[in-house]
Amino acid sequence: MSQISAHPLEPMVRKLGLWTELGAPDRDEIFSLPCQQRHLEAGQYLVWDGDTPQHSCLLISGFAFRHKSAGNGGRQIMSIHMKGDLIDLQNSLLGVADHNVQMLTAGEVALIPVQAVRDLAFRRPTIGMAMWYETLVEGSIFREWVLNIGRRDARTRIAHLLCEFALRLEVAELGQAASYELPITQEQLADAVALTPVHVNRTLKRLADDGLISRTKRIITIVDWKELVKVADFQPRDLHLDRQNFQTPLRGAPQPA
């Protein structure tokens, strides 16, 4: 499946290509971005809270998560990232990072100097626009996350996360939504949905007992997608994961009628 000669930034092209039609020149520009490939182990940090990152970071393979801690020791996971995600368009402009990003599993990343990203964004507006979209989509996922944590009960919250993850995996071409490995411990899951590990465990069990999902190790199989979506109060539209949702026929982007 993986082409031997694939350029490390290939996933970036693919991802941005989801939002707009990238021409050959755009692709070439991306491929000639200076970048440095790295293999990272699970647990290694990509960004430290308080640090001033010099690179944006493309996730080539594996999973990562963004989190931040409260004074009482509580940790909140704000997002989970997968292949093609540009992890730090954010903080590279903001200066001091206000959160951590850490590998969830082992994987490959490409580090791109902030300055190069910024220059490219304005030299090639189509790319710039796509990157902007990218950060906006991330924003929409954040908003859904806030609503999830703020106004839904444990069962709904967890179901929602399972749905979201399933859908995003599909979009990233990492697998079928119906059955996938959730690469995170229940403790981490608890920090993502703002619950206790114990309660996450019980809730997961109940979802399984009710015949909505089944589990073996960390592999989640969605038994009844339709019902799960209902329980999860899940609205795929809100994640803006397909181009139809975008307002713009982007410059030079012929829209399929």
Place this chain on the structure above:
Amino acid sequence: MSQISAHPLEPMVRKLGLWTELGAPDRDEIFSLPCQQRHLEAGQYLVWDGDTPQHSCLLISGFAFRHKSAGNGGRQIMSIHMKGDLIDLQNSLLGVADHNVQMLTAGEVALIPVQAVRDLAFRRPTIGMAMWYETLVEGSIFREWVLNIGRRDARTRIAHLLCEFALRLEVAELGQAASYELPITQEQLADAVALTPVHVNRTLKRLADDGLISRTKRIITIVDWKELVKVADFQPRDLHLDRQNFQTPLRGAPQPA
């Protein structure tokens, strides 16, 4: 108070000017943006969930809030906006809006066609950068909001919101942090911090009883800023509200040594 001859987009220039140095040509470009000024009453909508907005929207005066509802009827307020905030850089690019924006009080807004904003961003990279920065700052506020709702107890949550609001008011030059009117009902406050109105009320009372704040109607006076910040687990830095990260000794806040 209001200069008669002030251009409606003045607050936008001021706001973007916080993030970067805008030259005269940049300012002129902004001022020549096509725009339409409107007076809105409290409760009126700026953006409807499910709609496809055609305008970005600069808040000139008054307050607005962004919210979204869960299937169980629960409402979550995701952010509160004030003078100078560019409300919908977001959804104007994303197409279908995934949330509502509504006026909290009466106020003035300027509507700017999406396309004009976008063009400007790429014609004048400095402005584009500032707008990008603006959306990133908003993101940082979101993250803090998630942490707040997810991992802090009622008391801390509310204290945190009070601190955040105080600081943002100062940055927007809308008043002194030490004492200000919180232009929202306790029910709305509840929807912002993901609690029950009843519990918000009790918690507010407790903060007052403990001598951290005092209240008359909706006017909050911060009696002991230092202690409140501690209780609130508040870190101004994380909001990225200043260009250099200057740690703000707030204007007018009576500091007991």
Place this chain on the structure above:
DNA sequence: CGCTCGTTTGATATATTTCAAGAATTGTGG
């Protein structure tokens, strides 16, 4: 094989919600 890390389950505690009703404030029409 024994250790560590993650999961599972039970019993109990608690923060927050829910329900309910009265007081205060704001708005409105006469």
Place this chain on the structure above:
DNA sequence: CCACAATTCTTGAAATATATCAAACGAGCG
């Protein structure tokens, strides 16, 4: 400017979802 209606705020008592504490079980790994 008053009287009435409608919000908004406040307080009490009871219910409940979730947290906390604790312990056993299982799987991967050197």
